[in-house]
Amino acid sequence: MGNSQSIDKVQHVVKQGISIYEKVKKEQEQQEHQQQNHNNNHSNYNNHSSSGGGSSYHPSADVDDDEHYSQLRAQAHEEAEKRNDCYARSQEAYKNGDGSEAKELSNQGHHHDNLMKQYNQKAADHIFSVKNQGRPLNEIDLHGLFVKEASAKVEEAVQRCQANGEKDLVIIVGKGLHSPNQIAKLKPAIIELVKKYQVTCQPNIPNPGCLYIEFGKGTGDVSWLDRFTEKMSNNDQCLIM
Helix, strand or coil: CHHHHHHHHHHHHHHHHHHHHHHHHHHHHHHHHHHHHHHHCCCCCCCCCCCCCCCCCCCCCCHHHCHHHHHHHHHHHHHHHHHHHHHHHHHHHHHCCCHHHHHHHHHHHHHHHHHHHHHHHHHHHHHHHHHCCCCCCCEEECCCCCHHHHHHHHHHHHHHHHHHCCCEEEEECCCCCCCHHHCCCHHHHHHHHHHHHCCEEEECCCCCCEEEEECCCCCCCCHHHHHHHHHHHCCCCCCCC
């Protein structure tokens, strides 16, 4: 009998805790909804400026209008095709028993691969410099960058903002309209990347095509508690503490 009463008391306390949690969570969701409406009503977004002065969100023009950038990407593409051709011919030479020719063609392929990477890096550095000229320290535009290139820039920006004590960071990733089949690749990759920094990441704030990062608030992931609450709401009496 004593054990039964103890279990009943434990379940009563747990249910009280869940009730408090649900109330707090509801209030938090209402506050977040109000904040999001506030952000959407202020599309110029002047609240994320760095300590050096005010700043507003700057829409980015398409990267295709930058001739130097387009030329560098085209050169990288040419080097990639030459690399692939060399590797294919190297494999064919190897199959035919010509090891010397296979090795020479493989070395040529490596050379074109290195040139491709150099041109792509120059293109990334150039367009990043152009798109971010005059922006505050806590705002970066990733238009024109491949996922790997953009990830490196985000890493630098997040670490810089944390070191400088910034409260937030706006990352302009675009809407994915120029991606194959208009399926965005950059946004989900960046969202996944910043998880390791224990920050909150909200999409489409302050504008569509942006990610809003807040520092010092953790990831806010309490999904495990949501699942626990649902379990109790369904009158599941099996508790594993």
